[in-house]
Amino acid sequence: MKFFRFLGSLFVTSFCLPATAQNQHPNIVFILADDLGWTDLGCMGSDFYETPNIDKLRNNGMLFTRAYTNAANSAPSRASILTGLYTPRHGVYTVNPPDRGKPENRKLIPLPNKDVLDTALVTFPEILQANGYRTTHIGKWHLGRDDIQTGPKANGFDMNIAGNHIGTPYSYYYPFCNQAGECLPNLDLSDSTYQYLTDRLTEEAVSQIKQSNSQPFFLYLAHYAVHTPLQAKAEKVEKYNRKPAGKHHDNATYAAMVESLDESVGKIIEALKEENKLDNTLIVFFSDNGGMLAGISNNYPLKGGKGMPYEGGNRVPLIISYGNNIEKNSATDVPVMGADLFSTFLDFANVKYKRTTDGKSLKNILLHRESKKISKRDLHFYFPAYLESYGDENSFRATPYASIISGDWKLIYFFEDNRSELYNLRSDMGESVDISKTDKKKADKMLENLFKWMKQVHAPTNFKLNPLYLNKD
Known part of the structure; x- marks a missing residue:
């Protein structure tokens, strides 16, 4: 296994830790x-969606009001979480293909995109696994075609349930298969x-x-919810049909x-309580990208949604709780990103490692220390591809862009016409x-800093003009 390459640089614990070491x-x-989306929770302002369990988790921990995913869609966001790297370092930029939409509308030829996470890259589950943690992946993977060679088991997980290459569930209803007979893997049908499906993954x-038992565990519950197709329990749909519409939802x-989804969080917390493990469990709740528009949800007051370069595309809820170790009902507006979770998990696990990452541990923020x-620091984003609008291949949610957030300031640079937009958030x-x-x-100045970053992470910028493009000017 690939973690033997870096095993010598890790502090490796015993596989079965003594009771006195468990708190460490x-x-x-x-x-x-x-x-x-950012406002799809009660604690984030929704007056229509009901999320009492997630709201309670927020009350028992810290809310990050400026948490960003490293991309505005699924696969690259997940790759950055697992590796702690910006997208140019792992090469997963979008959900394939990168040349979405009609070719005559694309001014540039998008750059090559990977749809499989390179197994040469070390993930934090591998490091936890090498240090005595039992690691389990449940739900959406979306970063490899084969469980053993490119899926969860190739990236540090002892067990994988229901995760494969797909980004959209076959069905939310039992037996969770499509019409071709393809089913989610490793589910006892x-x-x-x-x-x-949300209930089944929760029970798993x-x-x-x-x-x-006494062995520490890392559980990655990657729900397919609330991704399309929109399929829900009939009694719950009827409940909300009777409820007056909210201001934005x-x-x-x-x-x-x-x-x-909220009930799932409640059941997980209850199980931890029953097993007397809640006080010694770090719980992180996050989303892989911003909320869908097209009549599904609304990210107001943020602009845009999933796939877009604006705040609605990758500003999401982040809640972290850890017994009495994190001040209850606390919050921070420090900008953080998904890649930070790599270092955060290993820091709380007290695992020493030598590995360059783009993220930083959030432990000091969570414990109210100097940070x-x-x-x-600045945050950076890079998307050298095209993503068509919701149901309209003649327009785009995103064309090739890069962006930078520096404190209250955000600049977006569009490669097609060398144009920038600047906002004070x-x-x-x-x-x-x-x-x-x-x-x-x-x-x-911000554009200069953005270009410096692109050079530092070796972000490719060798775009070529698309000969099929029909000049709209």
Whole structure:
């Protein structure tokens, strides 16, 4: 296995840790929602969706109000979480293919994209696995075609349940298969107890928690919810059909899916309580990218949604709880990103490692310590591909772009026409007023810093003009 290449640089613990060492190696539960938007929770302001369990988790830990995924869609975001790297370092930029939309509308030829995570890259589950953690992946993988060679088991997981190459579930209903007979892997289809996919994955996770003993565990529950297709329990849909529409949210089926996701979080917490493991478990709740638009949800006051370069594309809820170790009902507006979770998990696990990452551990922020290295840094994003609009291949949600966030400032650079947009997120969270022309000095400086970063991470910028492009000018 590939982790033997770096085993010598790790502090390797005994496989079965003594009781006195368990507090130094807490259990970790990572719950990743799919396509859940920044305001899709009660604690984030929704007056239509009901999320009492996630709201309670927020009250028992810290809320990050400026948490970003490293990409505005699924696969690259997940790759950055697992590796702690910016997208140019792992080469997963989008959900294949990168040349989405009609070719005559694309001015540039998009750069090559990987749809499989390179197994030469070390993931944090591999490091945890090498240090005595039992590692389990449940749910959406979306980064490899084969479980053993490119899937979870090739990237540090002892067990994989229901994860393969697909990004959209075959079905949310039992037996979770498509019409061609393809089913989610490693699910016992003879067990029809839990007919709804979100419930079934939750019960698989609960079972893993109950089977754990003194060995610390890392549980990655990567829900397919709330990704399309919109399929929910009929009784919940009816409940929301009877409920008055909220100010910005009103989709009853989506609301029902959010509620099932919330119930999952509640069951996970209850299982940890029953097993007397809650106080020694770091719980992280996150989303892989911003919320879907097209009548599904609404990310107001943020601009845009999934796949877009604006705040609605990759600003998402992040909640972290850890018994009494993190101040309850606390919050921070320090900008953080998905790649930070790599170092955060290993830091809390007290695992020493020598590995260059783009992320930083959030432990100091969570424990209210000095965190200048995080609060003063810039965040960067890079997308050298095309993504068509919702149901319209004649327009785009995203064309090739790169962006930088520096404190309250955000600059987006569009490769097609060498154009920049500049926003002050403190005064204009909704990115409604482009001030790149009125504050040209600030825009030029941020663009200079963005180009320096692209050079540092070897982001390819060798775009070529598309000969099929029909010039609209």
